[in-house]
Amino acid sequence: MDRGTLGPLLREARQRSLLTLEGLAEASGVSVRAISDIERGKRLPRQSTMNELLDALELDEDGRRRVVQASARRTGRTPQQLPPDLAVFRGRERALEVVRAFGSPAAGQAVICVIGGMAGVGKTALAVHWAHQVADRFPDGQLYVNLRAFQDTGSPLDPGEALGGFLTALGVPSSDIPRHTEQRSALFRERTASRQLVVVLDNARDAEQVRPLLPASAGCLTIVTSRDQLPGLVATEGASLISLDVWTPAEALAGLAARIGEGRCAAEPEDAAELVELCGFLPLAVAIVGAQLTAAPGMPLRVGVRELRESQPRLDALAADDRRVDVRAVFSWSYRALTAETQQFFRYLSVHPGPALSAEAAACLRGTPMATARQHLRRLTSASLLSRDADGRYVLHDLVRAYGAELMDREGDDRAGAEIRLLDYLRHNAHAGNRFLWDYPSGLPDVPVPGVVSVAIEGREEALDWYRQEESTAAAALRSLDGPRLRRHRVDVALEWTRYHQAAGRWAEEIAAQGLALAAALALDDPVAIASICHHLAHAAVIGPGDAEEAERAIDLMLAYLPRLPLEQQVRFEHRVCTLRDHQGRYPEALRHARNSLAIARDLGRPAGIARGLSAVAWFLALLDAYQEAVDACEEALPILRELGDRGHEAGTWDTLGYARQRLGDLDTAIADYRTALGICEELQLGFHRGQVLDHLASALLERGDVEQARATWNQAAEQFTALRVARAAEVRARIDALPARPIPALPRTAP
Secondary structure (H helix, E strand, C coil): CCHHHHHHHHHHHHHHCCCCHHHHHHHHCCCHHHHHHHHCCCCCCCHHHHHHHHHHHCCCHHHHHHHHHHHHCCCCCCCECCCCCCCCCCCCHHHHHHHHHHCCCCCCCCEEEEEECCCCCCHHHHHHHHHHHHHHHCCCCEEEEECCCCCCCCCCCCHHHHHHHHHHHCCCCHHHCCCCHHHHHHHHHHHHCCCCCEEEEECCCCHHHHHHHCCCCCCCEEEEEECCCCHHHHHHHCCEEEECCCCCHHHHHHHHHHHHCHHHHHHCHHHHHHHHHHCCCCHHHHHHHHHHHHCCCCCCHHHHHHHHHHCCCHHHHHCCCCHHHCHHHHHHHHHHCCCHHHHHHHHHHCCCCCCCECHHHHHHHHCCCHHHHHHHHHHHHHCCCCEECCCCCEECCHHHHHHHHHHHHHHCCCHHHHHHHHHHHHHHHHHHHHHHCCCCCCCCCCCCCCCCCCCCCCCHHHHHHHHHHHHHHHHHHHHHCCCHHHHHHHHHHHHHHHHHHHHCCCHHHHHHHHHHHHHHHHHHCCHHHHHHHHHHHHHHHHHCCCCHHHHHHHHHHHHHHHHHCCHHHHHHHHHHHHHHHHHCCCHHHHHHHHHHHHHHHHHHCCHHHHHHHHHHHHHHHHHCCCHHHHHHHHHHHHHHHHHHCCHHHHHHHHHHHHHHHHHCCCHHHHHHHHHHHHHHHHHHCCHHHHHHHHHHHHHHHHHCCCHHHHHHHHHHHHHHHHHCCCCHHHHHHHHHHHCCCCCCCCCCCCCC
8 A cells, every 4th residue: 555645545535525534533433543644644554444434435436446546556565675784793883873863763854874984894784784773663664775886887876777676666566667767756755755764775976876766755764875975965965974984993803703703813812903903994804804714714813914914915915706895896996986187196195104194295295286186185085085084184094005006006106206295395394384493494405396385384383283283294204215216305304303303392203203314314425414313313312211322322423424524514513512412411522522613613714603612612611610711701702693693592602601600609690691591592482491591590599599489480490391301300390399408509501
């Protein structure tokens, strides 16, 4: 019986008979509620009930025949087209919590839910599992169709063909099914208008393929799966979107155990965990590995781990005779749906070595303008070949990356060019950002490679935001991108990023980056680059969590290359050695290197080198108790530094003056000198040097008897050192804990 036809006919007959619902109920013996439900298509009457209504209505022969014909269209069939629910279905609790809200017929509104996600992520499994769970709430049955959007069968299924199958399942005789899609869609909406159905539209291509297949009834639940996110369906049809990601590690382990047995996983838990990790937690990949292991029940899991780890390319280990469960094949169906330009853009993304990439980095990989890159990224995200993380960056699954790399090699794309552009993007924008992080430029040239994006950086916070966005990319690029053509680029990236690492207290990251760059610099036999990297390595080791031996090796290598440097560079590096010896507490050696730097600068007639050399010499004289000589050297250096505009070294020189005058007993002048130095450090945001000056100022305040001011100042110093993650923070806190004991001598400051 077709309720969509019977209900209106019954209402029309009652009204022609001039009967209210209550009148027909009294005449027929059928309840008012039952008659109302039949007229609204909410229930199907038994044949005896139908006969009682027809008798009470006293219809003429034609009217009775029409109602009887409508009643006769009931075939007795309830469509049950759902595929079987997977016995090994596991996980997805969070997604199921979301979809349970859609599990009952909604009042006055058809419910449409789109399950989107990358190939192999388990969209169909979730849709079918969900449909089986709620099937009892939809008594008129379940409709299912594979729309064949992403598979080897050729063209996607025509909506008209799918409608033909649905109408047949609903009991429409083939002779009554129209030829054209629009007419079939109208008939489908008519036949489902008062039904309660679950409709699963699996593997959809786009919204245009789906729209003709949507039932009109508020009592229907439509579940659509697609690798495309179907934004048109969400926007115009009010569909809800569930973006399905790969399994969590726990879900992946449960999925593997469901296939090979709980005992087998429990016997080798670490190998089971590594297996699913090598599968990228992708349900399809886990299923393939599970099937392979099931076929070899005696094989230890560690053997499977070794085979999967050593398989090159990785996707070969996840291949299958059935292309529907072959990871490479299912990825290919998404790839083939892209335009040629987006296909090429996708291939270049595989060069990126990090876990997530920014739109700017993506544009550089292909060497394309930002507007074009964003278009490609939107298409790839919509096709579920990319996803987005919480920071808005684009995430390429490891197995999708491997597939893209295979395609790149097959198509002969310019991998080396992409690697160079990525490295130069990291260098060029770090160079731009360093204007706001450090008072001294790197001295490296800045001519970006064609195709490199220049990010607009107009302040310190914008610079730090860019650095944080690309931090994981820079680390991965230095670690992964190698080869003779990339050595200079790797060196330059490490040298530019040192400013951020120092400003943010990223000492372990700095040591790792400079260590990788050192190998490239040695291969280039570039003495200046080698000396620079050794300085940064040693600096990070003595300031951060490095060890003394590591620092000493770097300093020894730098000293070995000093004779090969031009004299102007020798001025710089003699000065740098003295600062490192200062951190090590080796003050006589530090003074010797400071005097070497000053002597070479005087011979060359370089005011900047002379002023910096005087400042360094003054500091080490002060540390070696030659206080008046230190004051004299500072007073000679300060006018030169002010004329040069070298505010950073000027701050260090004022700090040295304060240190020397404090020990000469002139406390008030010393405190004024410290405050001058502190003001410059705060103006230039020189974090580490600010901490040192605060330490010295606190000791002078305590010596003058200002215990609480000293305590507050040392607290500021401790906070500064803690923010920079340097060991000196603990030593300053020990000073605070010792208050109000007798004055404790301040730790020495490093050379300016």
